[in-house]
Amino acid sequence: MSGAHDAKVIETSVPARLDRLRWGRFHTLIVLALGITWVLDGLEVTLAGAVAGALKESPVLKLTNAEVGLASSFYLAGAVLGALLFGWLTDRLGRKKLFFITLAVYLVATAATAFSWNFVSFALFRFLTGAGIGGEYTAIASTIQEFIPARYRGHTDLVINGSFWIGAAGGAAGSIVLLDPAVLPPDYGWRAAFFIGSVLGLGILIMRRWIPESPRWLMTHGRPDEAHEILEQIEDHHRARGHHVPDDDPALFKLNTRSHTPLAEVWHTLFDLHRQRTLVGLALMAAQAFFYNAIFFTYALVLTDFYGIAASKVGWYLLPFAAGNFLGPLLLGRLFDTVGRRPMIAITYALSGLLLALTGALFAAGVLSATMQTVCWTVIFFFASAAASSAYLTVSETFPLEIRALAIAFFYAVGTGVGGIGAPWLFGALIDTGSRMSLFAGYLLGAGLMLAASVIAARYGVAAEGKSLEDVAKPLSAAH
Structure with a gap:
């Protein structure tokens, strides 16, 4: 099968x-x-959790715990659909x-969230914000993979994914200030918080103007001259900075150019040619999505409902949690390039x-304080952050160039849809029961999914x- 019009064979290095x-x-x-995308996602997710208490207390919105969880589910649903749509376009249009385009969608939607007037409007704007972020993941992940040299790819990808938690820390810090009644009235603080992403996004738009198209994408779409021109500029830039770049051309390989890849061929690649890799990708993405979204989106609700922490103080508990999540990929990332992908995943x-599972048992027994609960979660997610980052690394590097963005979108969408x-909503409902044992059962479900994914990665990674x-x-x- 071929999606090419006037296909020709080219040799490229x-x-x-x-x-x-x-x-x-x-x-x-x-x-x-480009990696700033993960910072923005971390910002959005953290703000949604940190302002949960303020959204319930807002005289305009007056959301319930279930509605707070449902709004987060709308955000994730938007991310799923945005990833699929924009992932398909990324492979076709560049x-x-x-x-x-995806950054522009995000900017408009997150700013609009600040003007929400009821649950329906808030959920809609969160859905559109998620669509922008989901599209960003597919366009950005494929671009970064195609520019970063092979020997740096694993560690770099994990650190970029871990930068989600820089955004999370920023969101937590921002919520501490903006939710303080001494700074802003209660119904204005959470609105101001959602403007943080818009301000950052405007600066990012300017930064991205100089980034070239992926030479790898250009060469498969019959534009080898443009690809080599961009590559020569990159090499000249390296030489100007004192880096040695060999003058001789490395080995060539041949490609049949194409305008696009038909969806039938995408299906064949995922479910026939590379079905074992598809199993691994689905297991890793679904498990980490459930694990993270179940706990992180309801983090603030656990602190406020079970430990009596004031909504305005939740940000202080998010900061160490965010630090542990960023340090995990940063400190463990190189092991994925040295020890290897399969054992580390x-x-x-x-x-x-x-x-x-262990922390959930301690929580159910009622022996943890809010501080100790935070310490436990910080340790757990030191490892879980590296695990989740490796899932994105896996699905973005183990499928062919022509379907890379759509493959990322597919796994992100299905993984998030199934697991996220x-x-x-489920954990919001469990918290509403007021039962520690009910919430513990949810934690055991998340733990079981991670253990199952571990076995699949060890066997088929x-x-x-x-x-x-x-x-x-x-x-x-x-x-x-």
């Missing part, structure tokens, strides 16, 4: 030339300008066009599940460390 580069200022700027998933959309993307997953358009 683009992948090998990208992978032989040493880390340079160009790569750092790529990570900063990476660069889409990471401008299995270990981090298993530890996350076991620690959550219902989790905030792909050893992608240090390998070119084209070696990990042969392009569908590779000429024989």
